[in-house]
Amino acid sequence: MSNLKITDLHVSVNTETGLKPILNGINLEINSNETHAIMGPNGSGKSTLAYSLAGHPKYKVTSGSVTLDGVDVLAMSVDERAKAGLFLAMQYPVEVPGVTVTNFLRSAKTAIDGEAPKLRHWTKDLKSAMENLRVDPEFASRNVNEGFSGGEKKRHEILQMEMLKPKFAVLDETDSGLDVDALRIVSEGVNRVKESTDVGVLLITHYTRILSYIKPDHVHVIIKGKVAEEGGPELAERLENEGYDRFLQASA
Amino acid sequence: MTDTTNPLGLDEHSHGAGVHVPDSKRDARTRSFDIADFSVPNGREEEWRFSPVRKLSDFFTDAASAAKLTTSGDLPEGISVEEITLEAAQELGILEPEDRAAVVAANRAPTVTHYSVPANTEVDGAAIIHADGTGNDLTHGHVVVSVGANAKATIVVEHEGMARYSELVSLVVGDGADVTFVSLQLWDDEAQHLGQHDAIVGKDAKFKHIVISLGGDIVRLNTNVRYSAAGGEAELLGLYFADAGQHFEHRTYIDHNTPKATSNVHYKGALQGKDARSVWIGDVLIRPEALGIDTYELNRNLILSDGARADSVPNLEIETGDIAGAGHASSTGRFDEEHLFYLMSRGIPEDVARQLVVRGFFNEVIQKIQVPEIEEVLNERIEDELSRSVL
Numbered sequence: 001m002s003n004l005k006i007t008d009l010h011v012s013v014n015t016e017t018g019l020k021p022i023l024n025g026i027n028l029e030i031n032s033n034e035t036h037a038i039m040g041p042n043g044s045g046k047s048t049l050a051y052s053l054a055g056h057p058k059y060k061v062t063s064g065s066v067t068l069d070g071v072d073v074l075a076m077s078v079d080e081r082a083k084a085g086l087f088l089a090m091q092y093p094v095e096v097p098g099v100t101v102t103n104f105l106r107s108a109k110t111a112i113d114g115e116a117p118k119l120r121h122w123t124k125d126l127k128s129a130m131e132n133l134r135v136d137p138e139f140a141s142r143n144v145n146e147g148f149s150g151g152e153k154k155r156h157e158i159l160q161m162e163m164l165k166p167k168f169a170v171l172d173e174t175d176s177g178l179d180v181d182a183l184r185i186v187s188e189g190v191n192r193v194k195e196s197t198d199v200g201v202l203l204i205t206h207y208t209r210i211l212s213y214i215k216p217d218h219v220h221v222i223i224k225g226k227v228a229e230e231g232g233p234e235l236a237e238r239l240e241n242e243g244y245d246r247f248l249q250a251s252a
Numbered sequence: 253m254t255d256t257t258n259p260l261g262l263d264e265h266s267h268g269a270g271v272h273v274p275d276s277k278r279d280a281r282t283r284s285f286d287i288a289d290f291s292v293p294n295g296r297e298e299e300w301r302f303s304p305v306r307k308l309s310d311f312f313t314d315a316a317s318a319a320k321l322t323t324s325g326d327l328p329e330g331i332s333v334e335e336i337t338l339e340a341a342q343e344l345g346i347l348e349p350e351d352r353a354a355v356v357a358a359n360r361a362p363t364v365t366h367y368s369v370p371a372n373t374e375v376d377g378a379a380i381i382h383a384d385g386t387g388n389d390l391t392h393g394h395v396v397v398s399v400g401a402n403a404k405a406t407i408v409v410e411h412e413g414m415a416r417y418s419e420l421v422s423l424v425v426g427d428g429a430d431v432t433f434v435s436l437q438l439w440d441d442e443a444q445h446l447g448q449h450d451a452i453v454g455k456d457a458k459f460k461h462i463v464i465s466l467g468g469d470i471v472r473l474n475t476n477v478r479y480s481a482a483g484g485e486a487e488l489l490g491l492y493f494a495d496a497g498q499h500f501e502h503r504t505y506i507d508h509n510t511p512k513a514t515s516n517v518h519y520k521g522a523l524q525g526k527d528a529r530s531v532w533i534g535d536v537l538i539r540p541e542a543l544g545i546d547t548y549e550l551n552r553n554l555i556l557s558d559g560a561r562a563d564s565v566p567n568l569e570i571e572t573g574d575i576a577g578a579g580h581a582s583s584t585g586r587f588d589e590e591h592l593f594y595l596m597s598r599g600i601p602e603d604v605a606r607q608l609v610v611r612g613f614f615n616e617v618i619q620k621i622q623v624p625e626i627e628e629v630l631n632e633r634i635e636d637e638l639s640r641s642v643l
Contacts, residue, residue, distance in 0.1 A: 057589065057593065078596035079596040079597075079601050082598055094593070094594040096591050097612050097613065108598035108600055111599040143612070164599070
């Protein structure tokens, strides 16, 4: 069993006018097999949390700690974090011209496992993961995210999660821009990984819609860079009915 | 009038130095077989202003040299080779030299090497000609390729070794012919190579010209296309990787002098190391008679380290608005950190991620080459460049 622990995390973002504080002391702990929803209004710092965990150079941790099974994550480079078992499904996946999906996935799998995957198993696993996510087989020979629709980009993120089998996956607004069918397919993909591995999921979302497909064990509400309230799945239902107004009024 | 600035809707449209407006029309430049018609360049001329002319003075000197490149390679059936005179070459309808180095090369080349393919002949596989340098002596060369009507051929010239080589390459593409010409610059580090490659493209013919410059101290190639009748297609591809101290300069000139022709110029280069230098000048002239033509030119440069410099200058002269399309794109940029972050966030180490991105950058050109015979050597050499990289 693994444990990801975020303690009093303060993060600023690099802007043209200097460092701007976004996260003001986040505390959060998640174990294997758990699913935590991280909710909050736009601009509350949800994506900053996601990118900080992955180590994006634009975000600077000013204080606090993040540990994975007791090991300091913040001291790791971006690739080391992935090798340690962290995965970030991005809200805006990047196009990488000239690099095919197949080549990209194999390079990533090789890096994470420390050895090239056995070709026969790899091809079979990839094929079935792609079928499950209803992606065209031709997808594999296309360049990473190049010319992908919004839905294809998100499915490609979940495909990577299936193939790389992380200990903890942060899904940053994976539901944004998806229609009902695509949302269901993507959610099923996440649930398959949950069933077949011990992955812990940090599900970042603005809306409660995805939570009817992927059931959270815990819900954390982030307001202005701090956890404002925590609870079980019932908290999400309450947000569905009431919105974030009461938090915003309280903090105003 | 057709939208001539950006018909493909590319939103990326940046120029390092802005669109340069030449002093005079592109076709006003001298073309002649007479050395006396060209003065020795001093580096301030439009066509030489980016070039290290001081290191090239003997390329401009009208003096004979006995040096030759050593050539080898079996020609596939259908292609024959013979040595001819400059007069005989001119009778084939080749274009005139356009600068001092090319006119000296044409006049001082000990012989003209003429590769020919008769009409209606489809040559199987590519002719791979190994041209090896033999030392420091200035070498003049003149190569003529003539391909008859409705014939098909691919010719690859692979330059290796140490040479100081000045050449004129003249291609005559017959009506309905399909010709691919590849010039690989895999020279030793100290080699210098100036060349003018001219093609005259026949009615409804297809011409593909590919330049790959990876080795040498100075490589400066001018590739010019003119059409002998309507309906010709020209595709000019270029790929270069300049390391510290290397000067790779590629100039293309498409002279749209007939109706209904097309041209597509696509050059991509990476630069790394102190004083790595690349120059791309892409001239397109659309003459009043060039009705219904379609042209596009693109140059992208990827700067991998400090101290490198890429110049990229597209020039488009349009003398008729009645065309199908004309556009260009030029960009020079540094490594995209977002690409790097995305790959690294999947566990890929930084050096591997950088290599993937650079290889991906070149892939777009490599995929268009479609000459299987050179794929292996090309991949090998690019891997070699990447492995020696300071990334």
